[in-house]
Amino acid sequence: MITIGVNRRTFSSLAVLSVAAISAPLLWAQPRPEKTKISIAVGGKAAFYYLPLTIAEQLGYFQAEGLEVEISDFAGGSRALQAVVGGSADVVSGAYEHTINLQSKGQKFQAFVLQGRAPAISMGVSPKTMPHYKTVADLKGKKIGISAPGSSTNMVANLILSRAGIQAGDVSFIGVGTAASALTALRSGQIDAMSNVDPVMTMLEQKGEIRIIADTRTLKGTVAVFGGAMPAGCLYAPLEFMQKNPNTVQALTNAIVHSLKWLQTAGPSDIIKTVPEAYLLGDRALYLAAFNKVREAISPDGLIPDEGPRTAVRALASFDTSIKADKIELAKTYTNEFAKKAKERFKA
Numbered sequence: 241m242i243t244i245g246v247n248r249r250t251f252s253s254l255a256v257l258s259v260a261a262i263s264a265p266l267l268w269a270q271p272r273p274e275k276t277k278i279s280i281a282v283g284g285k286a287a288f289y290y291l292p293l294t295i296a297e298q299l300g301y302f303q304a305e306g307l308e309v310e311i312s313d314f315a316g317g318s319r320a321l322q323a324v325v326g327g328s329a330d331v332v333s334g335a336y337e338h339t340i341n342l343q344s345k346g347q348k349f350q351a352f353v354l355q356g357r358a359p360a361i362s363m364g365v366s367p368k369t370m371p372h373y374k375t376v377a378d379l380k381g382k383k384i385g386i387s388a389p390g391s392s393t394n395m396v397a398n399l400i401l402s403r404a405g406i407q408a409g410d411v412s413f414i415g416v417g418t419a420a421s422a423l424t425a426l427r428s429g430q431i432d433a434m435s436n437v438d439p440v441m442t443m444l445e446q447k448g449e450i451r452i453i454a455d456t457r458t459l460k461g462t463v464a465v466f467g468g469a470m471p472a473g474c475l476y477a478p479l480e481f482m483q484k485n486p487n488t489v490q491a492l493t494n495a496i497v498h499s500l501k502w503l504q505t506a507g508p509s510d511i512i513k514t515v516p517e518a519y520l521l522g523d524r525a526l527y528l529a530a531f532n533k534v535r536e537a538i539s540p541d542g543l544i545p546d547e548g549p550r551t552a553v554r555a556l557a558s559f560d561t562s563i564k565a566d567k568i569e570l571a572k573t574y575t576n577e578f579a580k581k582a583k584e585r586f587k588a
Contacts, residue, residue: 273488277308280475281329283317284387284418286519287437288534289473292355293333295499298514304498305491315417316388330481331492335359335392336471336544337552339573344563348479351574353493353582354544355500356472358462358537361396363435364450370432376404376453385416385425385434392472393418395556397435399465400454402559420521426450439521442530457534468551471544471574472537479572490578497542497582504540504588541588542579549573 282290293311296302302309314320317334324332325347332338333355342349365373370382379401386393398408416425422440425431427449434441434450438457444450455461462470475492482489508528512520520527549570557565582588 271487271490273306273491274485275330275488276306277310278302278331278488278492279310279312279329280331280333281312281314281320281323282333283314283320283391284437285311285313286516287418288439288531288537289356289360289392289418289437290333291515292473292496292499292503292538293475294515294519295502296495298516299499299502301495301498302492305494307488307491307495314388315415316386316391316393318388318390318394321390324478331475331477333473333475335395336474336476336548336574337392337395337556339476340549340553340556340563340568340570343568343573348572349476350479350482350572351471351474351476351544352482352489352577353496353542353579354471354474354539355496355542356474356537357469357539357545357548358459359392359396359456359470359472360534360537361393361435361437361456361472362441362445362452363397363400363433363454364441364445364452365433366426366429366431367448367451368427369429373451373453376400377406379404379433380406380410382432383412383414383430385414385422385431385436387418387422387436388415389413393435393437396454396456396465398559399555400435408559423521438534439519439527439530442533443521443523443526446526446529456537458536462537466551466555468554469545469548470551470555471548474544474574476574490581493542493578494582494585497579497586497588500539500542501586501588503538541583543576543583544574544579 312329320332320334321338323329336351339349339351384397386397414431416422418437422436426434454465456465511531553565553568557563
């Protein structure tokens with residue numbers, strides 16, 4: 241009979257090795273983020289356009305991925321983008337089409353997880369200052385409110401105006417934000433029309449204070465305006481940042497897809513309990529009515545549809561002569577590599 245002596249130190253060493261061996265696949269599957277403190281810039285965080293970001297923050301999904309996230313809120317998406325370009329933030333939560341604009345200027349940014357599969361932006365005119373409005377052509381020479389110059393709300397307005405033969409210089413665009421300031425601007429007659437997001441637009445619509453003339457809050461409405469699927473809110477970042485911090489990007493993607501999964505089954509009461517009180521703009525019923533209008537626009541799984549970028553570049557090139565559609569390498573403006581892994585993990 242052969243006996244093998246194992247002292248306490250040897251046993252402890254073997255135990256550690258065994259645990260490490262068991263844990264190794266798990267650690268490999270969920271590698272530690274290279275950068276754990278992340279700054280995200282967003283333009284109008286209280287808007288439904290960015291609801292998945294708010295859910296991920298409020299429910300602790302970023303923390304669950306080992307991230308300490310600081311979210312800086314700006315008046316519009318273009319301002320949020322400036323923060324990242326200027327180096328004061330790492331990632332933008334904003335409109336996908338900005339990656340196309342940036343590439344046309346020689347800057348390499350890439351979207352890596354989709355929050356909205358439709359822009360959820362609507363445009364309307366004020367019955368107060370334009371009671372005799374008939375067609376888009378009537379907006380020539382008028383004041384049009386947008387979240388901020390260069391933002392997605394500006395892009396939608398430019399697209400709609402261009403189809404009526406109106407150039408950007410034929411109107412006055414005024415930045416009004418996406419919350420209470422936007423409501424005030426329209427109600428006080430400071431602007432004649434507005435391109436903006438919910439819940440602001442639904443609140444004005446239900447009170448008869450705006451007449452909607454174009455609507456991308458539904459997939460059908462988006463196709464009517466853009467001619468195809470149009471990716472909207474997403475997380476995007478400088479390509480250099482993504483290459484240096486792939487685990488961090490995956491962790492951010494996981495948190496957003498986790499929130500998208502939660503939103504698939506969340507009811508009205510769940511939304512009310514989760515978002516900050518200030519987001520409701522003093523009217524819970526109208527806030528929920530707005531949520532029901534834009535629910536279809538929220539991405540179910542974070543994946544950017546392949547036809548979406550083609551729709552986006554066509555739309556931009558139709559009114560912006562600096563965008564040459566045939567010169568843009570769309571494959572470099574987005575990736576689904578991270579979202580696919582997150583989708584599989586959360587069964588989104």
